[in-house]
Amino acid sequence: MRNPLFKRIPKEIVSDWRKYLVIIVFMVVMIGVISGMYVGHDSMMFSVEESREKLHIEDGSFELSKKANEELLTSIATGEKANVRQFFIDKGMKKADRQVAKELEKALTENVKKVLEDEVRANCKAYGITEETLIKQQVDKTINEHLEDGIKKAKKSEEFQKNESEAYEKAREEVIKKVDKQWDKIAEQYDLDENDFTPVAVKIYEHFYREEAEDNNLDGEKDANLRIYQSDSKIDQASFNKGRAPENSGEIAIDRMHADNVGVSIGDKILVGGTKFKVVGLLSYVNYSTLHEKNTDFMFDAFGFDVGMVTPDAFEQLSSRVHYSYAYQYENKPANKIQQAEVSNHFLKALITQTLVHENELEDYLPEYLRQASNFAPSDIEGDSAGTAIMCYILIGVIAFIFAITISNTIDKEATVIGTLRASGYSKKELIIHYMSMPVIVTIFGALLGNIIGYTLFRNVAVGLYYNSYSLPNCHLVWSEIALVKTTIIPLLLMFLINLFVITKKLQLTPLQFLRHDFAKTKKTKARRLPRWSFMRRFRIRVLFQNMPNYLILIFGVIFVELMLCFAFGLPDSLDHYRENAPNMVFADYQYMLMSSQDEDGKTIETNEETAEPFCMKGLLYPKKATILARGMGSGGDEGVTVYGILDDSKYMKLPEQMKENEVCVSTAYRDKFGIKAGDIITLHEEYENKSYEFKVSDVVSYDGGIAAFMRKEQFHKMFETEEEAFNGFFSKNEITDIDEKLIATVITVEDIEKTTVQLNHSMGGAMDVFKYALIVLSAALIYLLAKIIIERNEQSISLVKILGFQNGEIGALYIAPTAIVVIVFSVISFVIGYYLMIWIFQLFIMQMDGYFAFYMKPFSMVLSVAYLLIGYAFVSVLDFIRIKKIPMDVALKNMD
Amino acid sequence: MEKNFLEIKDLKKSFGNGEARQDVLRGMNFTVKKGEFCVLLGPSGSGKSTLLNIIGGIDTPDSGFVSIDGDKLEDMSEKQLTLYRRKHLGYVFQMYNLIPNLNVKENIEVGAYLSDNPLDVEEVLTTLGLQEHKYKYPNQLSGGQQQRVSIGRAVVKNPDILMCDEPTGALDYKTSKEILALIEECNEKYGSTIIMVTHNEAIQYMAHHVIRLRDGVVRHNDVNEKRIPAAQLEW
Structure with missing residues (x-):
């Protein structure tokens, strides 16, 4: 026979459906969001990885000034250096x-x-x-x-x-x-005379392209620069998000994200180099998951740059010059980044020498591991969402406590029944299982439904976020073990353990103690003496003392609500703050990065721009410490640190006078992200070499634009063994016009920094508002649950005072006012706790990513997050008052012994 | 009814320490035969409920022992005691202690679930006159009807001993007699040994065996030669 006690569960759910609905909605939404994010992430990562294999991503590419003959290609393919x-x-x-x-x-x-x-x-x-x-x-x-x-x-x-x-x-x-x-x-x-040269055999593919002006609204003006490849390419192929590959010379397929951005859809006509093409497909090239036109571009540009595919015939008919680009794949794939760097270095030597002896010219060379357009998105997607997962666990913890307290109240209420059952032979274990089953069932149900929604709706939202930012291949649903653990196993365990602890403790009493309502551990608790206040005031204080454990849970919940509100208001605020501060995130109005400090003739590059000031720069890595919390989806890798060599009398960056050798100043962003302070020793290492450098932090300089360290230029040369005259670029107040564009790798201006936030807003915009309001609703729901517990707990007393002749208003003053006082007092305290907790969570989140992004809340948002809580509670207290009014007087009588 | 089924030997129990110490049971001795309807009679504070709780295995004596069918309760672990209660005892309290969100039938099933050879729930419902109320919830029933359900929950286990602690304490005269008649019927029909604690003197006339307690000791231990059916009791 099945335990008839189980029949209580559906009845309990029906009788208290509002509470369980709120709890289930809560869990479903949270679990759904987390599961959606993980599944979306894993699916996307899997698809990206899979497409690299399936669509034959190159291991690198090079461009020659003229078409290579068979002999040259064969020679390069051997990987041997030419003499x-x-x-x-x-x-x-x-x-x-x-x-x-x-x-x-x-x-x-x-x-x-x-x-x-x-x-x-x-x-x-x-x-x-x-x-x-x-x-x-x-x-x-x-x-x-x-x-x-x-x-x-x-x-x-x-x-x-x-x-x-x-x-x-x-x-x-x-x-x-x-x-x-x-x-x-x-x-x-x-370095051609190096002795430890190893030939790197490769397979070479023709991967010619042309660049034409794209006019996507047929107004006769160029809207974007379109890089066109042929549809029969055997390397760096594309996946089609919509439509198909071009089949005749009047058809073209273009990048999906660019098309989305500029409003081109399938069937539209666009002008390419003056020729009209019909768009038949929206694609994502495996080597263009972000539309970086040049590898040195600071930010990709999915508006002004596009990649497309036409048939070989159409390619022939285009008029612009052909770029003789060749892609290659290694015969033996290198295992890691260091090996990739070594192998590409060897290959470059073969490439340079062979091109030379075959009387061709090398125009461009880029190994794939350094290719921004194919690596930027995957490394960005890799980042974890530890922050959200932590929020989820705290929430599940709160819900588990709500359950535990509710059940504990139920046990108190049903003490005599429990006593009778125990006296009749029900074992403690059976009763524990009985009382545990409700939270476990609700969690399983919430997790199940949450996962279903996560795998469908929220996964699409997460994947949509990725698609809003990057040109990615079609994504198939992938089963994610991490999602299962994080969204189902951990919440279940949390719920199970917290409830098991509370319920087991509660059911330790003997049957007789239950029958006698004898709950106190010590027989006589000392009565607290109260001052000679008015009766009602003392009564209220007594109510407060009596409900202390419930109020503790309420306070815990209010902290969590504030945490959620800080998140809801803080995220958009932080983005706005970042954008507003963008002008402060550059040293100079123009930061020019040069290809080299010398031009082709070996002459040092000079400018007549008076405000221009040379600087040196080097990219190194700072090791991130892996923590249990920060591990997860992606490794996160090491943090990229830009080390600058600055002139002693720099107009753009003031360094302290007495900086010794091996001493650096770190940026405020570096300090805030890693908690580095003056006097610390930091060790930075090269990404592609086993070389590391030790620095002593001498001071912190105000710069939020990135993780950077600054040293004197002369010390820079000493440390990195570069020539004294060498430099990597110019800071300048005005635009520099007298340097050949070919020599400039990148120019960074305030607009470039702003581009990042524009892209972020474009990617997250809509989702952020939904998220914000969802959190506000969840906050109100949580307060509702917490306040309900307190009224439920006091039902019998309320019923009793009703019998005694107290009016509803007076009862409200007795039982709602203490809760209101607790909520009001703790709203501000909880905000402060929630705010700092949020900063901590945000820090964890940022640790997963590169760069730094400070959590910021506008003062008005701070006021709002307290106000929303109070407004939410005001509504809930109205509901409480209605609930008090509805409590019948016989509750007190029926349950009395 | 020949064999001694329940044996109480030198049972002592006190509460509190020092001056506040109160001896509730002060060396109690008696036996009850299987199938007997035994009434423990006494005024408030005579120790009758404490005695019942000790016999029921939910309280322990300071000294002495309770043996049921040769098994001493003091030798049993908590688990064995639970099993003992599960397999051999049925409990009826003055307060009905029904589960509020289970209906009448389900409340009775709660008892049936514990037993290896439970009685037919439907039959018990009929015996207790609860057929027409079987889908009602406790809060839809009168006190008497709730007590019937609580008897049903105890009886359906087909227990060796039915422990009744002032089962009519909260009921009116008419309903009390109905309830007593039901307990009597259970005794006759199912052969359960009944141990009933009461302070109602009239109830002694329906019992086989009447034990009077005062100040924690047995004052009288009588066998009732002339039993009166519950329906004919007057008080």
Whole structure:
């Protein structure tokens, strides 16, 4: 026979459906959101990883100035370095030989001619011929007849042969000398003489593209720069989010995110380089998950840049120049980043030398692991959502306590029944199971429904957020173990353990104690003496004392509500704050990053802009400590730190006077994110080399734009062993116009920083408001549950005072006022606690990502988050009052022994 | 009814310490035979409820022992005591202690669930005259009807001993007689040994065995030769 006590559960749910509805909605929403986020994340990561394999992402690419011949491609594919020195020597020798031969021939001819002329003149003299005209005729005749023979004869002479070999030798020596001089310079520049070179065999694919102007609204003006690839490409392929690949020369497929941003849909016509194309597909190229036009771009630009696909025929018909780009894949994939860096370094040497000896020119080279367009999004998606998960657990904890308190109240109320059941032979275990089943069932139900909604609705919301930010492939639903653990196992365990603890403790009493309502551990609790206040006031205080445990839970709940409200108001505030502060996040109005400090001719780059000031820069990594809380979806990796070398008398960054060697100042963002202070030692390491540097933090400088460390320029050169004149860019107040654009890698201005927030707003905008109002509703629901417990707990007393003749208003003053006082007093205290808790959670969240983003709340939002709580409670107290009015008088009588 | 089923030997129990110490049971001895209807009679404070609780295994004596069918309760662990109550006892209290959100039938099933050989719930409902109320909830019933349900919950277990602690204490005269008649019927029909605590002198006339308690000791231990059916009791 099934335990008939179980029949109580559905009845209890029906009789108190409002409470359980609120709890279930609560759990479903929270679990749904968390599960959706995890599943969305895992699905997206899986799809990204899968697409890299399926769509044949390159391991790197290079561009040549002209189409490569078969021989060059085969040579590059071997990964072997070409002997550039020998190539130049051979080339020089040939030229020199030709020149020597020519010179020798000339000299010999002159010599033979002179000998023949001398001979003729001697003969003429002997025959007494003096007339010059006759002599000249005879000379010309003899030269014509005997020059060839004379040269032949002369060439056979020992003298000539000696001179000839001397001339060749001298010329060749000269060539070698010249080549070696040049070679030393090149070899040093590209490290070509390194001994530990290992050939890296690759497979090369043609991946030509053209760049055309895109006019997507047919107004005759260029809207974006469109990079076009051919549809038959075997590498870096695309997945189609909508539509299909182009099939004839009038069709084109373009990037899905760009199309979304500029409002182009399938079926629309766009002009590409003046030719009309019909958009038949919206795609996502595996190597363009973010639309970075140049790898050095600070931020991607999904509005002004686009990638597209046309058929080979259409590609042929386009007029702009072809970029001879080749993509390659390693025959043996490197295992990690360090190996990737090594391998690409070796490959670059082969590439440079082979291109050179095959008389082509290398225009661009980029290994995939450094490619922003394919790595920016995945590394961004990787970040965890520890913050939200923690919020979820705190909430489940609060709900578990609500359950535990409710059940504990029920146990008190049903004490005599429990006593009777125990006396009749029900075991403690059976009763524990009975009282545990409700919270467990509700949690299982909440988790189940939450997961269903998570796997469907919220997953799509999460995936939608990713799609709003990046050009990503279609995403398939992936089963996520982490989601199951975090959204189902942990909440269940939390609910189970908290309730088990409270219920087991509560059911420790003997049957007789239950029958006698004998709950107190010590027989006599000392009565608290109260001052001679009015009766009602003392009564109220007594109510407060009696309900202390319930009020503790209420306070705990109010803190949580404030935490949620801080989150709801703080997130949009922080974004706004970031945007407003963007101008303070750059050192200078213009920050130019140069490709190198020298131009192609080896001359130091200079500018006439007066405000320009050179600086050095280097990217290093700071190790992040993995914690239990911060682990999860992604590793997060190490934090990128930009180390700047600043001039002593810099106009843009004031460093303390006495900064010693190996000392740096860190940015405020660095300090806030990692809690670094002056005097600390930080160790930074290279990303692609096993090299690390130790710095002592001398001070903190106000800069919120990034995780950065600043040192004196001269110390920078010493530490990183760079030349004293070297620098990486200019800070400038005004735009620099006299530097060749080719030499500039990036320019960072305030607008670029703002672009990030625009992109964030674009990605999260709508979701943030929904989130905010959902949290406000959840907060009100939580207060409702907490206040309900207190009234329920006091039902019998309320009923009794009703019998005694107290009016509803007076009862309200007795039982609602203490709750109101607690809520009002603790609303402010809880806000402060919630605010700092939020900062802590936010910190955890930020730790998962790169860069720093401070949590900020506007003062008005702070007032609002307290006000919302109080307004919410005001509504709840009206409900409480109605509830008090409804409590019948027989409650007191029926349950009395 | 020959065999001694329940044996109480030198049972002592006191509450409090020092001056506040109160000896509730001061060496109590008696036996009850199987199938007997035994009434424990006495004024307030005579120790009758404490005695019942000790026999029921929900309270423990300071000394002496209770043995049921040869098994001493003092030798039992808490688990064994629970099992003892589960398998052998039925409890009826002055307050009905029904589960408010279970209906009449389900409240009786709560008892049936505990037993290895429970009586038929429907039959018990009929015996107790609760058929027409079986789907009602406790708060829809009168005190007498609630007490019937509570008897039903105890009886349906088919217990060896039915412990009744002032079962009519909260009921009016008419309803009390009905309830007593039901307990009598259970005794006759199902052969349960009944131990009933009461301060109502009239009830002694329906019992086989009357034990009078005063100040924690047995004053009289009588066998009732001339029993009167419950329906004919007057007080």
